[in-house]
Amino acid sequence: MIFKTAELFAGPGGGAYAAKTSKLIDESGKKWGFQHAWANEFDPDTVETYKENILNNPNASTVYCEDVRKFDIKNHELLGAIDALIFGFPCNDFSVVGKQKGLSGDYGPLYTYGVKTLKEYKPKVFIAENVGGLTSANDGEAFIRILKSLSKTGYTLTPNFYKFEEYGVPQARHRIIIVGIRNDIAEKGIKFRVPAPTTPNPEDYITAEQAITVPPIPIDAFNNEQTNHNLRTVEMLSHIPEGGNAWSLSIPEDLRLNVKGAKLSNIYKRLARNKPSYTVTGSGGGGTHMYHWSENRALTNRERARLQTFPDNFHFMGGKESVRKQIGMAIPPRGMRHILLAVLKTFAGIEYKYVEPTRRLQPEVLFNVSGSEVATLVKS
Structure with missing residues (x-):
């Protein structure tokens, strides 16, 4: 079974590369995997990156560079049937770093286009991704509304809070991922289980130093340009200890930032070489570019890409800041x-190690009903 897979908010291809490289063969010799059907993404540089790396074809016609609000989801003749849908709907309005406007913001309501696509195409399975702050936006109402909307399309949901450093990612990146299996399939006993962490113990985490230095990145590697810092910034960085930030007391008074109000912890924050990095982000001004643990400089985009587990031959297209944004998002x-x-093994009937999903995120807990009553509730 090869799942014809569509994507909304596709980004540069993190989900698509994972899908492209997720394959298995069951005991009967049957092949299981994912195959690109079509994708939608708003940013032109990001679309070029996706075409270059996922499809190896800069002229591919199945990646639509368009605002999702104008994208003709109903055009079945053009898009065709799909078996799976992946969508990491924009997190800007749900992130705890931002103002958390949630469903009241410009980006918060965009999840509804994932809902519309599910209604139109009824794929066997979907995977939706967003930041951990999703559960606190709008005092928790945003997450509940999103779960109800997804349930109403006819899917059995398994939301879970994933700590990616527990899955071999050299970065403390925490995300909510919702896997939905179509109800008629779930009723036949096809139940998704949360795959067990591969590196559950902190001593087994892949560190920032391991990710960035093994093997060494060639000086002329793609997307490896260094930032030209001014002398004052270099001098300030020289006084920041490993793991420290712009508020470190070791910085001389005359080099400290003149900032009033909140002091964000990731400003000019150096990595700690023996730990996973802090979260790679795609936006922010001076001081938010992530900084080397010993060298007085910001990380290169290739180093950030390694922290995001993209291979060195994954070439991001566009200017330096565009590439930074693509990697961070x-x-x-x-x-x-x-x-x-785990999705493939679920459908193939192959057992795998699993853990119970995050209890506080489950529909029956949030809606305060029994599991059997969830379907009845979301229809109301």
């Missing part, structure tokens, strides 16, 4: 691959 392929392989 992507889902780490290595983390996503564990989830997609």
